[in-house]
Amino acid sequence: MLSGDFAAASWELVVRVDHPTTEEQRDVTLRVSGDLHVGGVMLKLVEEINVAQDWSDFALWWEQKRCWLLKTHWTLDKYGVQADARLLFTPQHKMLRLRLPNLKTVRLRVSFSAVVFRAVGDICRALNIRRSEELSLLKPSGDCFKKKKKKDKNNKEPVIEDILNLESSPTSSGSPGSAGLYSKTMTPTYDPITGTPVSSTVTWFSDSPLTGQSCSVLAFSQPPQSPEALADMFQPRSLLDKAKLNAGWLDSSRSLMEQGIQEDEQLLLRFKYYSFFDLNPKYDAVRINQLYEQARWAVLLEEIDCTEEEMLIFAALQYHISKLSLSNETQDFTNESEVDEVEAALSNLEVTLEGGRADSTLEDITDIPKLSDHLKLFRPKKLILKAFKQYWFVFKDTSIAYFKNKELEQGEPVEKLNLKGCEVVPDVNVAGRKFGIKLLIPIADGMNEVYLRCDHENQYARWMAACILASKGKTMADSSYQPEVLNILSFLRMKNRNSSSEVASSLQSMDMNPECFVSPRCAKKHKSKQLAARILEAHQNVAQMSLVEAKLRFIQAWQSLPEFGLTYYLVRFKGIKKDDILGVSYNRLIRIDAATGIPITTWRFTNMKQWNVNWEIRQVAIEFDQNVSIAFTCLSADCKVVHECIGGYIFLSTRSKDQNETLDEDLFHKLTGGQD
Secondary structure, eight states: OOHHHHHTTOEEEEEEEEOSSSSOEEEEEEEEOTTOBHHHHHHHHHHHHOOOSOOTTEEEEETTTTEEEOOTTSBHHHHTOOTTOOEEEEESEEEEEEEOTTSOEEEEEEESSSBHHHHHHHHHHHHTOSOGGGEEEEOOOGGGGOTTTTTOTTOSSOOOOOEEEETTOGGGGOOTTOOGGGSTTTSOOBOTTTOOBOTTTGGGGGGSSOOTHHHHHHHSOOOOOOHHHHHHSOOOOSHHHHHHHTTTBOOTTSBTGGGTOOTTOEEEEEEOSOOOOOOOTTTOHHHHHHHHHHHHHHHHTTSSOOOHHHHHHHHHHHHHHHHHHHSGGGGOOOOHHHHHHHHHHHGGGOOOSSOSOGGGOOOOTTOOOEEEEEEEEEOOOTTOOOOOEEEEEEEETTEEEEESSGGGTTSOOSEEEEOTTOEEEEEEETTTTEEEEEEEEEETTEEEEEEEEESSHHHHHHHHHHHHHHHTTOOTTSTTHHHHHHHHHHHHHHHSOOTTSOOOOHHHHHTOOGGGSSOHHHHHHSOHHHHHHHHHHHHTTTTTOOHHHHHHHHHHHHHTSTTTTOEEEEEEETTOSSOEEEEEOSSEEEEEETTTOOEEEEEEGGGEEEEEEETTTTEEEEEETTTEEEEEEESSSOHHHHHHHHHHHHHHTTOOTTSOSOOOHHHHHHHHSTTO
């Protein structure tokens, strides 16, 4: 060894190289010094390997510290790399298998060095799914697929034979700034009736991995699973089971490699945040279909509860969508005038939760509308039978006041209920002519439970819509009030059993396997013919809908369920000795009794002042207005998962239609990072 080597304080660094042409790894020994920058190490490596190829996607991965050395201008000393470091010279983009909501698996090249938030954006760009911030990657738990372990030890999950290989995916470019299919000017336009790309833009797919049949696989609903396959899939039976499903969400502020994800591993791509912004049939055929599929499986596997009446509506819509998807008619292209007419008809079906924000509403400050009518009221008390009593109700602003009779309206009410921040739960049975509204109003020591009973559908729709808006702090002057009334009426009419309609022919009954369209528990309650007849009866109310309209109706019906949008975690609140369930929604947190499933307290995001994480004890602390503060540790997942879920919803609430489709990634990480 020359004396100059010692003078420069050089040392040997062993780097393992992922050779691109062979599957074997090889070790390369370099002599380096601490003041050599990372880029210089990579240059030495390439010269030592002496293989002529494009090395631009390769980077150094530090195995012990589980981090990428991406700042190539930093020196080894600045990174803290010494002779005992185990470095891997490997491509940043690797193959990954993604299981989509429609249970199809796509295989594409994804950045393992970019943070997950950016990687998901690249994935959605490749799949032509707008609003990637609503989705994330979920690592499936092995326990979720072991329901039938005794019967079939080898069948841990439903077998998916065909994999859609998108190896030439644009994500391999690794350029977060490239617009690709995501830009407004280059997004393929879809037929709002059928979801197929219209002829003027179908050629855009030629430069994308989504060519020909690949586009149809993502934008069209797949044939229903057999009842046997459905029964074998994991179905959460309790809130605790539902909480376990959310343990595997990846950290959006760290890369796949940093979280131990291996090349060609299978992850689930799912809608994580139930705040669907600017759904547009003209651009969102893939997004709408995948959203419909996620909603469909949530209903079939009972991840969300619904009544039998609602289950039949979901079944009828699935049957209708399944028939249209298999029909050759869905392959026909329509002309532009027809597209415009359907767009106008579907404009009120665009599903937007809190999308518009307050600045886009039209309110007349001088004249706030009010509702007044006779309703029945019931307050549950122990040892008292459920007896409703009639009062005269007046709904104004965000409050309900009720009086003994109409003549006393100008006097003092029996009680005034402020609905801002309350939970509004439908209590409806259309066949039994029962139109009820359950209100859970937050008070200091829990929830004040009140039941209202309406006489008919129109009255229920008006009062229910007013209650929903009031819970969000909005009045009936808000521009969303009338659409909300119409949506509720539309859903009630779908539930209405049409006894006068023609009885479905036996031939039509034969082509349906009704157990495919309902949950296994619902299927066990009825004979197959009886179930088919009831689904076909409900189908009469939706039979005239187009394919995309039916999917949007399904999504709307899903959104109207009381438990919609709640993500559950098992937590232990500070100062409480028993475990509780925390439900996180797009606008509130709910503490739920783990044993009974009854909500205990609700906290609205609008009242939140600040939140943070104590990383030493893994505790999330939140402060609200009026000196209310809570703290909890998460038992079913890492506290970062819960913190990111809360911060993510607050980030999504900052979106507006005036903005372009670029996202403020720094703001997302600031709101979800927990100041770590």
